[in-house]
Amino acid sequence: MRLVDAFARTARCYPDRPAVVTDDGRRFTYDELDERSTRLATALRERVGSGRCAVLSLNSPVAVEAMLAGNKRGVATLQLSYRVTPTALVEMAEAGAARALVFDDDNADAALELLETGSFEAAIHAGDRPVDHPEVESYESVLADASPDLPPGLPEGDECAVLYTSGTTSTPKAVLFDQEQLWYGAVQGVMEHGIDETDVALCTTPWYHMVTTDAWLYPHFVAGASVVLHSEFDPAEALELVAAHDVTGVLAVPTQLRALNDVQREAGYDVDSLAYIRTGGAIVTEELVADTSEQLSDQVYNTYGMTEAGPDLTFAHPRAQKDHPGTVGKEAFSWEIRVVETAPLSADPDPDATVDPGERGEVIARGPGMSEGYIDSPVAEEKSYFDGWLRTRDVAEKDEDGYLYIVDRVDNMFISGGENVYPAEVERVIESHPDVAEACVFGLDDEQWGSVVSAVVVTDADLTEDEVEAFCRGHDSLADFKRPRTCTVTDEPLPRTDTGTLMRERLVERYVGE
Structure with a gap:
């Protein structure tokens, strides 16, 4: 099924429900969102034909309308x-x-600087700020002049x-998804969380990320639920929105969860x-789950995914985390996950060389929601995709x-005295200290x-390097060769x-230098 068809069903079933x-207090029903995204789709077709549209926006209705307009086209x-930097934006x-x-x-x-590349045939500005550029049109004027009906032949493809x-070590790599691939992630979210039209979800993470798009926005739109868009994360404002709108679901990465709890x-x-x-994207400690359960809700879901494959490779329900603390769950429906013997980047892992329970290996995955590769990085693609499998480069057991x-x-592993660290x-051990953030x-x-x-240890308490090292020495789960020999304590x-x-x-x- 395509996401464009799923949204059409939602608009038919729940036209008057807030989407x-x-x-800042604006509301759009599913009927209004449907019409506005259709108008944008027809306007874009008039201006760039089958050309792609880039969107540079905070969490806003404009971003959502552009997503839906792309599906309709x-x-x-x-x-x-x-x-990202201006150079990265251009790339x-x-x-x-x-x-x-x-x-x-x-x-x-940033958009005006991007337009200077001369690569764009149309530019549309959503907002009240004066923009001095002869080729930039007003978003609301564009929508007002556009047809509210899709012309025959749309959608013309499945993109x-x-x-x-994330681009932590290089320019972010581009990954193309079609509507059926992202449909699997959307349905997964509906199933795992039990989302229906009565739910209200708070969107605090940037809309442009895979997890926000396919684990949060699309699942709630498919189900006919309401989404409260938090333009930029602020923990106090987020909690005010939860209280004001009777929010039932929150997506937050671990650093956001800590801020919300505090x-x-x-x-x-x-x-x-x-x-x-729902959380994930970084290590979720038992202490974080316990604190979130006490401060916000005991229904905390830990998840594991990646941009190339979608947000739902595995799913750990609250009950699973109680019996198996620290787990990211089992493989999600439509996915096959294997932990196999690690291979160098110059060679493909052997999918049949699975390791025994309790042993460590590299995670590989395959499923119908997986992308087919990077559209701009053939070398990276060759290292990541093989024989229908995706190398995650994650070590797991x-x-x-x-x-x-x-x-x-x-890639994070290093060797100390002949031992892998x-x-x-x-x-995880250091962060289990009650004074460590x-x-x-x-x-x-x-x-x-x-x-x-x-x-490097972050704390706002009066904690010393010696106390951190003593805490590590006294921790049963940390072998001696893994103990920090140097430690820097900071509040940054x-x-x-x-x-x-x-x-x-x-x-x-920052701390060591070149």
């Missing part, structure tokens, strides 16, 4: 990040071959979106309506019951040991992407 509510929408737009650009007030300066990897602990907003909280536990990224293991572990070059374990948050991924190289440069 989108903004944090059957032409992918380029979901650009507003947090992202060029990789996806965008011919139209839609942008909002907050991103007008849905060009999504981008504010809720002090302010005590009415959050009794919350029925499901399964227990006797088949539950998956992510250990770390293959996975930073995430050490970080977050931690990053990495290897420092050492003549004797090859590398020594080093840590660790650098992360907006999906919570730790930017290790940037952190090492």
